[in-house]
Every structure is written in C-alpha cells, then in structure tokens.
Amino acid sequence: MESRVLYPGSFDPITNGHVDLIQRSLKVFGGITVAVLENPKKAALFSTKERVDMIRELFRRQANVGVKSFRGLLVDFARAEKARLVVRGLRAISDFEYELQMALMNRNLDPEIETFFMMPSVKYTFLSSNLVREVVLLGGSVDGLVPGLVAQRLREKLQASKRSKSK
C-alpha cells in the first residue's frame, strides 16, 4: 500500500533519525511515501537510485511505506500523487526557521497542501546526513546512527573513493 502522505527529503543517506520519524509517522498515518529528491544541481554521495533502493530494502517488510523519487517542486509531485500532507522532522530550534519558510512557501504555492511536523527521538537530534557523510569519509564510525545496510554502503563508497584516489 502506498500512502498519500509524503515524507520528502534528500536522504543522502537515510539515517536512523529518518527511520525513527517514519516509524513515528505510522502511529499517526496509515502509510507514508518517502519522496527522495532528485536534484541535478546538488552533488550527492549516493545516486537517486541508490538512495531509493536502500530505503526500499530497509522497509521491504512494511507495505505501508512506499518510496519514490521526484524532481522539481514538491507541491507538483504532491499534486501528481494526490497527496495533501507532507511530513517533516524538526530536530532542534535551529531547524525551525528553514522548515517554517519551506512550509509557508509550499502553502503559498498550493494552499491545499499541509505540512505536519514531528520530532525524532532525542537521541537523534544531533544527527544529519551531512555529518554522517563527513564522519564516514574521514574514517569515523557511524555505528548506531544509520541502519546496518547504509553503514555497509557507506563503507563501500569509502573503499571506492580510496581506490580511485590511489590510481
């Protein structure tokens, strides 16, 4: 089952904070569709397909979690999916300003679409995909911060980047 509630983001890569938010959302909504932004302007560590495939694999036993990628405006994708609700996570006050701007811009673009904010578990409030990428690429551990599958894919990326540098 795919749902008309969207959880959009870059997910480069998905972290345990995102997973926590998805599981929390399922206490409120019958299902959720993770919407992975395909942004040709932003260099990502994982391709859109790699990000989508990882998330699909993580939730393969949960039929109420769908995964899709999108380009362009979120509101256009939401309309195409007949979705009216967008879920976003708020980790700290520092997230608030950007999230408020985005939510109100989206409302300005399409007044029918509402943004629903949820807080992740406090143990993930310091966590971001940016920091995960940085720590891994500098050789640090992200154990407990990303699902095992993601940790494995990160290690593979690190190996690949070391191989290409040693050529």
Ligand code: PNS
């Ligand atoms: O995980 P992120 O990078 O914080 O997610 C940001 C995302 C993907 C939700 C946001 O950048 C987005 O919706 N981009 C699509 C383009 C768009 O609709 N821009 C106008 C919204 S203000």
